[in-house]
Amino acid sequence: MRNLTTIGFDADDTLWHNERFFKLTQARFAELLADHADPDHLAERLLAAERRNIGQYGFGIKGFVLSMIETSIEVTEGRVPAEVISQLLAAGREMLAHPIDLLPHAAEAVAAMAESHRVVLVTKGDLLDQERKLAQSGLGNLFDAVEIVSDKTPDRYRAIFERHGDGAGRAMMVGNSMKSDVVPMIEAGGWGVHVPHDLAWDLEHAETPSQAPRFRLLGDLRGLAELVEEIG
Structure with a gap:
């Protein structure tokens, strides 16, 4: 399994x-x-x-x-x-x-994960704007589910990955925000992978959970497939 x-x-x-x-x-x-x-x-x-x-x-x-x-x-x-x-x-x-400008390796990373795993987009923000950006990105068809939420909390992650997977314990969240993508996912029982961006909103800062067994850091999305294979 x-x-x-x-x-x-x-x-x-x-x-x-x-x-x-x-x-x-x-x-x-x-x-x-x-x-x-x-x-x-x-x-x-x-x-x-x-x-x-x-x-x-x-x-x-x-x-x-x-x-x-x-x-x-x-x-x-x-x-x-x-x-x-x-x-x-x-x-x-x-x-x-403003038109969408994909980050390096983003399309390849999502496509690679979609071949072997369920993939879910979990994003905060305005519903219409996030739907527009997803449509323009060209990535929409790769996702098994899309969740546009008001905030990202451990309980929200538990509900999302119960609904669209086998629970948070067998799920990974990949994102640039330590506060929204990594820490609450780890608290929910899942894997939190931090992919830093060179710009960050001040309200998205949080302490790095460096001692958490399910925390991982990637320089960019190019290394995601190897990390997922390593975890199994």
């Missing part, structure tokens, strides 16, 4: 680029508000707004834009010009329309 029967993949910054578009938009945000706040202070205020608003807006571009608008109102004490709001909304629409 196999130790692993189901492989879960994160999407954003694991299979395709995502965070760099947030960074570019945040740089534009700093330019627009340069007369009211220095970039570091503005970044702190924006991060605080995002943390505060996750429970209401969830993860994704729409919540990010709303948090930028809220922050612009705060730092200008309600005097933010309508043109700035308009440009922030336009930036959000550009992000929502």
Whole structure:
């Protein structure tokens, strides 16, 4: 009997680029508000707004834009010009329309796993945007199931891999976020594989579970097939 029967993949910054578009938009945000706040202070205020608003807006571009608008109102004490709001909304629409750019080895890794295991996409974010990105990626037909969730927790992983596999104990989650993809999957009883991306959202940081027997680190997705074969 196999130790692993189901492989879960994160999407954003694991299979395709995502965070760099947030960074570019945040740089534009700093330019627009340069007369009211220095970039570091503005970044702190924006991060605080995002943390505060996750429970209401969830993860994704729409919540990010709303948090930028809220922050612009705060730092200008309600005097933010309508043109700035308009440009922030336009930036959000550009992000929502940006074409998908797959990361190196992503397509090959998913295809290789699909030949021998059940593969499940588990991603956070706005439903419509995540569906758009998956459709444009060309990878959609490789997945046996797609789960777009509001958050990633041990209980959520247990439910997902019970529904689409043989339970979390015989599943692996592969992703760039230690906080969302690795730690909660290990706590659920599964394997957590960290594939770092050079950009990471501040709210996705967590301590590395280096002593956990089911933690693995890969430099990129090229080594995934060998790792899965090793685990068995």
